[in-house]
Amino acid sequence: MACIFCQIIEGKIPSHKVYEDDLVMAFMDAYPINPGHVLVVPKQHSELVSGLPAETAGRLFQVAQTVETAIRASGVRCDASNLVLNNGQAAGQEIPHAHLHIIPRHRGDGIRFQFQQKKAGREELDSIALEIIEKIISTN
Numbered sequence: 090m091a092c093i094f095c096q097i098i099e100g101k102i103p104s105h106k107v108y109e110d111d112l113v114m115a116f117m118d119a120y121p122i123n124p125g126h127v128l129v130v131p132k133q134h135s136e137l138v139s140g141l142p143a144e145t146a147g148r149l150f151q152v153a154q155t156v157e158t159a160i161r162a163s164g165v166r167c168d169a170s171n172l173v174l175n176n177g178q179a180a181g182q183e184i185p186h187a188h189l190h191i192i193p194r195h196r197g198d199g200i201r202f203q204f205q206q207k208k209a210g211r212e213e214l215d216s217i218a219l220e221i222i223e224k225i226i227s228t229n
Contacts, residue, residue, distance in 0.1 A: 094130050094186040108156060112148045115156050118190070122200060125165035125193040129153045136185040138176055149189055157191050167193035171202065 096102045098114055105117035107127060118126040129152050135141045138149070153172055161167050173190040175182035194200065 092134055092186050093184060094128075094188060095134050098130065098132050107159075108152055110148070110152070112145050113152050115152055115191075122190075122192050123166075123194065123198055125160050125163070125167060127156050127160065127191045129156060129189040129191065131187055135187050136177075136182075138174065138187045141187060149187075153189050153191055160191065160193050165193050166195045168196060169194040173202075 093102065097104045097116065104119075106114060107117065108115035108129075111132070113129055113131050115127050115129045118128050129149055131141055131145045131149055133141060133145055138146055141149075157170050157172065160170065171190070171192040171194060173192060174188070175190075176187070178185075192200075
């Protein structure tokens with residue numbers, strides 16, 4: 090089965106496009122969490138953001154900033170917003186094509202993002218930080 094976002098980008102499935110350039114496209118989410126919910130999608134297919142060229146990943150967030158600003162300036166009820174990127178199935182990603190949600194928020198909208206946070210010990214944080222630093226150094 091072909092990727093639904095690739096089909097939207099190719100014009101095979103209609104969408105309500107709000108922005109497009111050579112690298113990304115932004116369109117209204119057909120199943121919005123709140124009115125004005127927009128998806129920003131790279132034109133290059135990649136399941137994860139880490140699979141995108143740095144220029145494309147950066148452009149994804151630049152366009153998200155532009156669209157979020159436009160949502161706030163429009164008539165859409167938007168006191169705040171969530172920019173959500175579920176990166177992989179275990180993180181809640183349902184469509185295996187990297188994408189960024191821009192979700193307009195307002196007081197009393199009833200939407201909650203809740204996480205079960207646990208206090209981490211200093212040794213655990215130091216150990217994990219060192220592993221991450223080593224990988225950053227080895228990939229640069």
